[in-house]
Amino acid sequence: MTINIDPHCDSLVAKTSLPQELGFGKFFAPLMVTAQYRDQKWQNLTLGPYAPLALDPATMVFHYGQSIFEGLKAYRNRSSLHLFRVMDHARRFNLSAKRMAMPVLPEEMFAEGAVAFCRAVAPLVPSDDVSNLYLRPFMFADQVGLGVRPSESYLFLIIGTPSGKYFADEAVKVMIERSYSRAASGGGTGAVKTGGNYAASLLSDRRAKTAGFHQTLWLDSSTRKNVEELTGMNIFFVRNNSLVTPRLNNSILPGVTRDTIFVLAKELNIPVVEEVVPIDNILRDIKGQTCTECFVCGTAAGITPVALLGEPGLPPYTLAASPGPITQKLAKALHETQRGQRPSPAEWIVRA
Numbered sequence: 001m002t003i004n005i006d007p008h009c010d011s012l013v014a015k016t017s018l019p020q021e022l023g024f025g026k027f028f029a030p031l032m033v034t035a036q037y038r039d040q041k042w043q044n045l046t047l048g049p050y051a052p053l054a055l056d057p058a059t060m061v062f063h064y065g066q067s068i069f070e071g072l073k074a075y076r077n078r079s080s081l082h083l084f085r086v087m088d089h090a091r092r093f094n095l096s097a098k099r100m101a102m103p104v105l106p107e108e109m110f111a112e113g114a115v116a117f118c119r120a121v122a123p124l125v126p127s128d129d130v131s132n133l134y135l136r137p138f139m140f141a142d143q144v145g146l147g148v149r150p151s152e153s154y155l156f157l158i159i160g161t162p163s164g165k166y167f168a169d170e171a172v173k174v175m176i177e178r179s180y181s182r183a184a185s186g187g188g189t190g191a192v193k194t195g196g197n198y199a200a201s202l203l204s205d206r207r208a209k210t211a212g213f214h215q216t217l218w219l220d221s222s223t224r225k226n227v228e229e230l231t232g233m234n235i236f237f238v239r240n241n242s243l244v245t246p247r248l249n250n251s252i253l254p255g256v257t258r259d260t261i262f263v264l265a266k267e268l269n270i271p272v273v274e275e276v277v278p279i280d281n282i283l284r285d286i287k288g289q290t291c292t293e294c295f296v297c298g299t300a301a302g303i304t305p306v307a308l309l310g311e312p313g314l315p316p317y318t319l320a321a322s323p324g325p326i327t328q329k330l331a332k333a334l335h336e337t338q339r340g341q342r343p344s345p346a347e348w349i350v351r352a
């Protein structure tokens with residue numbers, strides 16, 4: 001596949017200056033990658049100026065919600081950037097596409113678009129140890145027409161935001177959600193990255209923030225007894241010096257960072273248990289101090305320690321250590337791995 005590169009890309013990047021505080025998802029690189037799916041085929045990728053999209057009000061995504069996305073990061077490597085686990089993100093993108101009755105995108109096309117984007121915007125990624133480039137590949141139904149059915153045409157895009165930390169605070173407070181669900185278990189869409197899962201989380205997110213929490217912790221939607229994940233990240237606990245995390249089911253997102261942590265834990269001789277995690281057992285163990293640490297993890301969040309779990313108006317369950325020693329060890333190893341400073345499987349680091 002060839003990628004068409006607009007001749008103005010370099011000058012657009014050269015003219016762009018970074019804001020003082022990058023934060024997360026506020027400032028966007030002035031370029032974007034696009035590709036259209038037409039007549040059952042993907043057309044060539046294009047890298048061009050970042051620009052608004054003009055869409056017909058009857059575009060199917062607005063009505064039936066066929067939209068998926070990924071989040072992956074690139075890090076500065078001297079004068080260029082490298083992508084972390086781009087092929088794993090490409091594979092997960094296609095799992096999302098299949099679940100949402102959307103066409104799969106060849107993995108090499110996903111990677112080629114991401115590499116070209118990184119090459120072009122590399123000057124906008126600061127060389128400090130915190131900054132990175134967060135890439136947001138996404139795809140949506142762009143056929144015009146009403147009537148519930150899969151769209152016949154789609155648009156794939158990659159945009160990117162030079163970013164700093166996702167959470168401004170060092171540790172997060174997590175609200176246990178007992179009433180709402182983000183995605184139905186047993187055949188729902190919880191295990192894929194589709195916009196609707198995030199839309200369904202927002203009412204709870206508002207309640208959480210109003211009550212002084214950072215994020216919602218979702219329980220399984222059938223029994224509301226077992227821990228699943230947060231709105232935008234997976235969760236790990238440290239119980240008796242072992243890592244404990246919910247076993248994947250079809251309503252938990254298979255996080256790439258979650259998987260990276262399994263590999264790092266093995267290297268660091270930290271046992272990992274994947275199991276059904278009843279919330280009541282966790283709260284009992286936090287109280288009894290056999291569960292001493294908890295952290296959340298995701299591409300955007302990295303590893304972020306959890307300070308407490310709670311519910312509005314009830315006494316919180318505060319973790320004995322935040323950040324605890326195991327969380328810190330893993331966070332350091334993750335940071336070094338993502339930045340290419342620690343050996344990792346060859347496919348994980350792709351130079352742009």
Ligand code: COI
Binds near residue numbers: 070071231232298
């Ligand atoms: C990510 O970690 O990349 C996500 O998509 C989660 C979102 C909260 C930014």
